[in-house]
Amino acid sequence: MCLAIPGKILELNAENPMLALVEVVGVRRNVDLGLLQDEPPVPGDWVLIHVGFAMSKISTADAEDQLRTLTMLGEVEAAMQEVRGYGLENEDRDLSGRGQPS
Amino acid sequence: MKYVDEFRTPELIAKAGKEIRKLADPKRHYRIMEVCGGHTHAIYRFGLKDLLPVNVELIHGPGCPVCVLPMGRIDDGLSLAADPSFIFAAFGDMMRVPGTHGSPLEYKARGMDVRIVYSPADALKLARNNPEKHVIFFAIGFETTAPSTALTLMRAKSEGLHNFSVFCNHVTIIPAIRAILDSPDMRLDGFVGPGHVSTVIGCRPYHWIAKDAGKPVVVSGFEPLDILQSIVMLLRQLRRGEACVENQYKRVVPWEGNRAALRAMAEVFELRPYFEWRGLGFISQSALKIRSSYGEWDSEQRFPVPGVRVTDPKAAQCGEVLKGVLKPAQCKLFGRECTPEQPVGALMVSSEGSCAAYYNYEHRKPVTIANAATA
Numbered sequence: 255m256c257l258a259i260p261g262k263i264l265e266l267n268a269e270n271p272m273l274a275l276v277e278v279v280g281v282r283r284n285v286d287l288g289l290l291q292d293e294p295p296v297p298g299d300w301v302l303i304h305v306g307f308a309m310s311k312i313s314t315a316d317a318e319d320q321l322r323t324l325t326m327l328g329e330v331e332a333a334m335q336e337v338r339g340y341g342l343e344n345e346d347r348d349l350s351g352r353g354q355p356s
Numbered sequence: 357m358k359y360v361d362e363f364r365t366p367e368l369i370a371k372a373g374k375e376i377r378k379l380a381d382p383k384r385h386y387r388i389m390e391v392c393g394g395h396t397h398a399i400y401r402f403g404l405k406d407l408l409p410v411n412v413e414l415i416h417g418p419g420c421p422v423c424v425l426p427m428g429r430i431d432d433g434l435s436l437a438a439d440p441s442f443i444f445a446a447f448g449d450m451m452r453v454p455g456t457h458g459s460p461l462e463y464k465a466r467g468m469d470v471r472i473v474y475s476p477a478d479a480l481k482l483a484r485n486n487p488e489k490h491v492i493f494f495a496i497g498f499e500t501t502a503p504s505t506a507l508t509l510m511r512a513k514s515e516g517l518h519n520f521s522v523f524c525n526h527v528t529i530i531p532a533i534r535a536i537l538d539s540p541d542m543r544l545d546g547f548v549g550p551g552h553v554s555t556v557i558g559c560r561p562y563h564w565i566a567k568d569a570g571k572p573v574v575v576s577g578f579e580p581l582d583i584l585q586s587i588v589m590l591l592r593q594l595r596r597g598e599a600c601v602e603n604q605y606k607r608v609v610p611w612e613g614n615r616a617a618l619r620a621m622a623e624v625f626e627l628r629p630y631f632e633w634r635g636l637g638f639i640s641q642s643a644l645k646i647r648s649s650y651g652e653w654d655s656e657q658r659f660p661v662p663g664v665r666v667t668d669p670k671a672a673q674c675g676e677v678l679k680g681v682l683k684p685a686q687c688k689l690f691g692r693e694c695t696p697e698q699p700v701g702a703l704m705v706s707s708e709g710s711c712a713a714y715y716n717y718e719h720r721k722p723v724t725i726a727n728a729a730t731a
Contacts, residue, residue, distance in 0.1 A: 258552050258608075286477055288507045289617045302555070302608065305447070305497075306475025307504040310555045310614060316607045323578050327401055329707075336448075339474035341481055 260317035372584035379591035392550035393420030393708025400713040415680035416710040430455035446494040476508035483520035503617035506624035531642035549575035558613025635678030674701035684714035
């Protein structure tokens with residue numbers, strides 16, 4: 255729950271700009287951008303994710319750093335499990351009517 | 357990438373360890389509290405204690421949300437799960453935490469509708485997909501998770517989704533630090549400040565710790581070198597006789613925090629007059645309750661909740677361990693009746709709990725910095 259998971263923004267949801275498709279170590283899920291509305295991220299940006307919500311924008315180097323911290327803490331599996339568990343995907347796919355992003 | 361590689365370099369770790377030995381006055385005994393459970397986990401995992409001189413002692417703080425939740429709150433939340441028209445949703449961390457009549461997982465085994473969610477937004481989705489049921493999201497966490505709960509409640513309200521409510525157990529870190537500093541049996545020299553809570557609240561809320569209590573605070577990252585550097589920064593302040601707030605985790609923590617997150621929290625939550633913490637007792641203004649303008653989505657305002665108060669199992673000494681008065685292994689149950697597989701107290705459940713961290717790393721096999729990187 256207290257894991258901070260780095261993810262890369264792939265695309266913003268066309269219907270709901272407060273949702274973004276994010277990639278975390280090969281897993282793609284939608285996360286909520288509502289807590290970054292003061293400085294909304296754009297595709298290509300890295301964010302730190304807590305419980306399905308992007309909490310802060312970080313640099314690419316910090317993202318790699320954070321991923322390694324999780325690896326060192328033995329928590330990558332837990333992080334992957336959490337990200338896979340985010341359930342917003344199907345619903346958002348239905349909303350946007352699109353498949354996998356390019 | 358050079359930046360990343362620097363953190364891997366064992367020479368830098370060794371250098372920080374050497375610097376700590378140089379700065380620590382051999383005539384003094386330093387007690388430094390790491391507030392955050394994530395730091396506790398990292399400290400045990402990397403065996404950082406072994407890199408510190410014996411007179412620099414790390415005390416584990418109250419920053420593990422699962423650990424500080426009193427059993428009565430779990431019983432209260434689960435009392436609602438007995439109704440077959442309810443779905444009880446909680447983070448995975450909560451599932452094995454024992455209540456008086458079992459953990460949420462055991463309730464599930466008895467046929468109650470208990471679900472693991474990874475995000476409060478998913479609990480809201482459960483409510484959308486199950487209009488005939490009422491979904492209760494059992495919310496726990498410090499300021500890291502509270503904004504997400506707040507935003508989820510704002511969404512529920514704007515959607516007019518009435519079969520969803522939150523059983524709110526969100527707590528705030530500052531009053532807990534105040535309670536620890538006020539505790540007569542606790543002498544501390546400084547704090548390793550929480551990393552991810554600070555991405556939300558920023559560094560300003562720690563000022564009084566330096567200014568009024570005269571204790572230095574360094575907000576820290578989670579890498580071994582981050583934590584060691586933070587200890588170096590604390591010892592430098594102590595050596596100079598100073599107390600201020602420093603930010604070692606600048607790459608992630610902005611000084612002002614996350615304003616949008618703070619706004620969402622202010623919109624939805626207000627402070628409870630007091631809240632019970634396991635081990636620390638009742639602390640005034642230390643937890644969040646849902647404002648009456650969101651009362652429709654507050655499980656406690658909407659449904660009768662028994663308000664159970666349970667004292668911890670007598671033999672378990674969770675309170676003393678939480679306050680740093682006892683080390684995990686000094687508890688009578690540690691490693692015998694109470695293990696991560698069969699936890700009696702919450703400190704043994706979460707990987708951020710000091711008992712589980714101590715059991716997994718100190719008690720079993722030491723993980724050195726060298727092999728942790730490849731673990």
